[in-house]
Amino acid sequence: MNRPSGRWPDREPLLAGCIAALAAVAVFAVASVVFPYHSVNHDEGVYLQQAAMLLEGQLQLHAGDLAGAFRPWFFVEDGGRLYPKYAPVPAAMYAVSMALFGEPRVTLAAIAGGNALLVYVLGTMAFDRRVGVVAAATFAAAPMTLVTSSVFLPYAPTTLLNLLFAVWYLRGARRRDRRYAAAAGLAIGLAFFARPYTAVLFAAPFIAHALWTVGSALHEKGLRPLPGPLVRNALTAVGGLSFVGLTLAYNAVLTGSPLVFPFAAFAPMDGPGFGRRRILEHAIEYTPALALEANAHVLQYLATRWFTAGTLGTACAACGLVLAARRWREPEDRVAGPILSGLFLTVPLGNVFFWGNFNILATMGDPNDGLIASLGPFYHFDLLVPLSIFAAAGVVAGWRWIAVRVRERASRPVARPVLAAVLIASLALAGAATAPLVAEPIERNAEYTAKYETAYEPIEAAEFDEALVFMPTPYGEWQNHPFQSLRNDPGFDGSVVYALDRDPAEDFAVLDAYPDRTAYRYAYRGEWTPDPDEHVTPKLETLSVRSGDRLAGETTVGVPANVDRATVRLESDGEVAEYGIDGPGERITVNWTLEPGAARLEGADSTVGVEGTEEVVLTVTLVQPDGSTLTYRQETAVREEDRRVEAIAPPERTVCTLVTRCGSEGTYLPENPNAHREGVSFETRIEPA
Known part of the structure; x- marks a missing residue:
């Protein structure tokens, strides 16, 4: 496909810049409006906590004896210190905008715009500028681009680094420029530091091309003088390996061994491979058959639900790939296109070995369940790049074919409105196919936001x-x-x-x-x-904290209608004191005391021993004639210290139906009487006696 004549070459970079800006604005808006409390993937908090640590010059938290009380999600606890299982590169990106603007979402917007712009550059290098513009728009409009780029996860940031590597590698190869080759090595090395496996899968086609060019140069010219491809790729390798060394040094600082990554220290059986896979309490036998089935579903959902225009967009990518392959016999087209097409092999095949693709599918075969329903098949985020570029190639080729046929059969005054109508219809069709695919995860994530808004x-x-x-x-x-x-x-x-x-x-x-x-x-x-x-x-x-030589407690509970008896029970560490009440009336008041070594229930014949620090539980169980029950339960943290007794007030209080213990489902809400049945009330006072 030859570069079009006229004013297009001057307009296309501007159009690409506008697309990148729109992508940035869209992502910032979604991140702010749809994800103000972050997403259902709780890894976001890990990266933001890590970003705050980096701004304080810390790679780890020092919590000492309180590490268990302060341990964030996905942090390794080691002798009072806490460190994240993830590498610090994405967090460092978020930290930049936190430091400059006080808002890490600025980084999300910048990454989204940068990815769209780099897709334009790659599309231009693989085909031409017009394809590059369409590729950028296709990438930016993909549901997974919009949603996954709007959360604080590492996939879009790592793709940015991978794309920088791809652009600089290809420019270095085309222009025989060692500076681009060196920069490419730094980019892929940083991507490796961020997500090693992801970087290797993306770099694999480029590595194959590098080996082929070096081998060909050595075969033709030998070592004297050193062939240009050998020098350039050596610079790329040195840049990449420098960050591999930095990664190993980071491992040594945190885990004590350069070969033990923090994620392996957190969950040694969580890496790529088959067999027993495990993280925390979740474990499966990850077989090749299960891997192929899970990844087939993931790729299906990517092609039909998470790419621009769904199945239609994927069909355009397939057509673009077929058309492009016919041109690769020409020497000038042997670099960018074939290398990018290699991602269709390395990314899916590599992900077969990673059981995370099984985990994002809560129910196999159901695209509306699990993380994939809210955030898409994010482990395949890099595949959006070749999909967008080849879909653009197919669309542009189709447009040019239509334009030629229309101009052959109609005069210029007629051809223009016809082509304009075709263009508008095509855009409308693409928009109609894409809009519901974008709306569905947005609406689903908005429902999570409403849940968090209520909770907070x-x-x-x-x-x-x-x-x-x-x-x-x-x-x-x-x-x-x-x-x-x-x-x-x-x-x-x-x-x-x-x-x-x-x-x-x-x-x-x-x-x-x-x-x-x-x-x-x-x-x-x-x-x-x-x-x-x-x-x-x-x-x-x-x-x-109430403290004294002796503490007096008074608990008063309401008695709903049709209660004919009640049981009052005080217990701690297996010891129990209790008494019964017949015809309890409308309210029951229970008096109890705490003193060093004991808890006493007035009305009972025995005391309950309390040694050191314990939980003292008081229950009042109301019984109706048919045997159904309502239990008031309070759990008081008590500590004996220096011959004095301390208690945390108010105790944790629950109201349970039919059972004597019901956890958070029965939490008593004193300021929300409508949350409980009529007649329920629960008051507790603890004072020094």
């Missing part, structure tokens, strides 16, 4: 000043999983410090470490699940 209401309404907030642990003892927006400063000394709400001894240790802060407990009623339609009802309550 009491925290956003609070004005924290020297605060300490205890957080629930719905997915185990991890911070920012799922509450990514609530992150600690790297020194654990911000205006608010977030700590995990764990057992009494660990909660007291955190309180002891921050004696001058106002303490809060964030909790919610309901079960936290990945389902965006299942919301929770949150609360934020102020905590205090």
